Amino acid sequence: MVNTDETFVIVGGGLAGAKAAETLRAEGFGGRVIVLGDEGERPYERPPLSKQFLAGKADRDSVFVHAPDWYEQADVELRLGQPAVHLDRAAKTVRLADGTSVRYDRLLLATGAEPRRLDVPGAGVAGIHQLRNLAHAEQLREVLAKTGRDQGHLVIAGAGWIGLEVAAAAREYGAEVTIVEPEPTPLHGALGPELGVVFRDLHVEHGVRFHFGARLTEIVGQDGMVVSVRTDDGEEHPAHALLVAVGAAPRTALAEAAGLALVDRAAGGGIAVDASLRTSDAAIHAAGDVAAALHPLLDTRLRVEHWANALNGGPAAARAMLGQDISYDRIPYFFSDQYxxxxxxxxxxxxxxxxxxxxxxxxxxxxxxxxxxxxxxxxxxxxxxxxxxxxxxxxxxxxxxxxxxxxxxxxxxxxxxxx
Missing domain, CATH: 3.30.390.30 (FAD/NAD-linked reductase, C-terminal dimerisation domain)
Structure with missing residues (x-):
């Protein structure tokens, strides 16, 4: 049984963390619930950032998981804008960037993932964008609208889901789009070449130019602003803006420094958890993008960076933290809208x-x-x-x-x- 005097701490203010807090209350947990978010925004969902919100078809308020007053009504303490910087497993404390510490009885790590960066000459010039958080999406939406109005060029490094969804939004704004991708088709790692060609043809029909089989090796700036990019095969593409969409890395620094078991990056990385989403420390669970879970049905370890995994994984971890017998066997699921x-x-x-x-x-x-x-x-x-x-x-x-x-x-x- 879980003591109602206990404190459950959730590190991560995204969908997984928010749904875990919601589930703890729905399951009757009467103890203290604290959600620690490093952004200044209350928890929100990420799919609209590259879909409806980016395309200007949804407003800002539509992205949030809960209404502003939900956390107070549910007696969930929401601490925003203070990243967790240290985890002391022996003392069961999490230290924040402002020096304060929070003690936990049980802990959920839902720290998510962060965009991978390009380490190439010129990477410090202005006009280079990523898309992971709400601030990124707000800025990129303005950039796409301006680029479209000026009939400018957007170059996208990476033909994965984010790259393609942003390309679709950019074309709807009227921007010229070139995608640089080292694989022979879009979504090569997700769909293979057989179905990647479907998305290649879709985007070509809408005016997107692809440069396959090449890597971006240099960003050319003028007066501190990107003006073009160069690839390893000697090509150069004009660019009024550049989106780097070359994947995301799980945010495992907190777990690694605390000595929790991790999965090798070559195998997908992440915090190693069992089918109940428990880490190598029985008092700590992990869910969402950062968790590499043993899947009981697929008989493999998976780290899934998609909305449905956060939506369902957070509640599963919460129930496991409450002592329920949980086997997280959801079939991986994701969706995309393009044109x-x-x-x-x-x-x-x-x-x-x-x-x-x-x-x-x-x-x-x-x-x-x-x-x-x-x-x-x-x-x-x-x-x-x-x-x-x-x-x-x-x-x-x-x-x-x-x-x-x-x-x-x-x-x-x-x-x-x-x-």
């Missing part, structure tokens, strides 16, 4: 893990479902402009079914009949 294309992806099938891709529907019209298989088993599925099929896809992924590929490709065969 008139909407998609949802369920499962886990990085390049090299599958031996077959099966599609049902019309790939050319971008109305289809793709399945990644290994030895007949469905590892992942992606529905593109086809809706209300996520549950069936996730059932296929979580089961050990090996459906006939011809039936899987046939839109007339109900998906639920293949499980």
């Amino acid at each position: 008139d294309l909407g998609m949802e992806y369920s499962g886990y099938a990085p390049p090299g893990s599958y031996d077959q891709v099966v599609c049902r529907g019309d790939v050319g019209k971008r109305e289809f479902i793709a399945f990644w298989l290994r030895e007949g088993r469905v590892l992942a599925g992606m529905n593109v402009n086809v809706w209300d099929v996520t549950e069936q896809i996730q059932q296929l992924v979580s089961s050990d079914a090996r459906p006939d590929p011809n039936a899987l490709a046939d839109p007339q065969v109900p998906l639920e009949s293949l499980v």
Whole structure:
């Protein structure tokens, strides 16, 4: 049983941390709940930052997880603008940047991830942007609007989800867009070459220029402002602004200094947690982007940097902190909206893990479902402009079914009949 005099501390003011606090109260925990956020904003959701909010289709208030008065009403102490700088596991304390310390009985690390930077000549000039937090999104929205009005050029380093979503928003503002990507297709690490070409063609149709097979090696400035970028194959692209979207690194410094078990960066990095999201210290759990969890159904360790993982992982960790028997077995899920294309992806099938891709529907019209298989088993599925099929896809992924590929490709065969 959890003593109502206990203090639960959550380090991280994002979606995972906010939903964990909400769950603690919903489950009846009567002790002290403290959420520590290093930003000055109350917890908010990140998908709108590269989608509706960035495109000017949603206002600022729409991104927040809870109303401003929720924390006081729920008796959750929200401490903002003071990063946690030291974790003392023996004393069970977290020290903040202002020198104050907070004692915990149980601790949740939901410190998230931070954008990777480009270490190239010229990286210090103005006009270089990243997109991770609300301040980034507000600034980038203004930049895209101005670049569009001036018919300027935006160069994006990286053709991952963030890079492509920003490219779509930039084109809607009227900006010229060039994407530099070392792989041969967009989303190569997420979808492989078979489906990456769908997104390449989509963006090319909307006027985006790709420069594949090249890395950005120099940022050229003039009067302290970016004017172009150079790549390792000798090309140079004009740039009135540059977005660096080359991935994110889990924020593990606090955990590492405290001696918690981590996962090697080559294996995805993050804080190692078991299926109950518990770290190598029984009093500490981790959730969200920073947690590398043993997945009980997929039989592998995963660190998932997507909204659904924060939405569901925070509550799962909270219940585990309360002593409930938790096995976090949610199938990884994410979504994206680009121009008139909407998609949802369920499962886990990085390049090299599958031996077959099966599609049902019309790939050319971008109305289809793709399945990644290994030895007949469905590892992942992606529905593109086809809706209300996520549950069936996730059932296929979580089961050990090996459906006939011809039936899987046939839109007339109900998906639920293949499980």
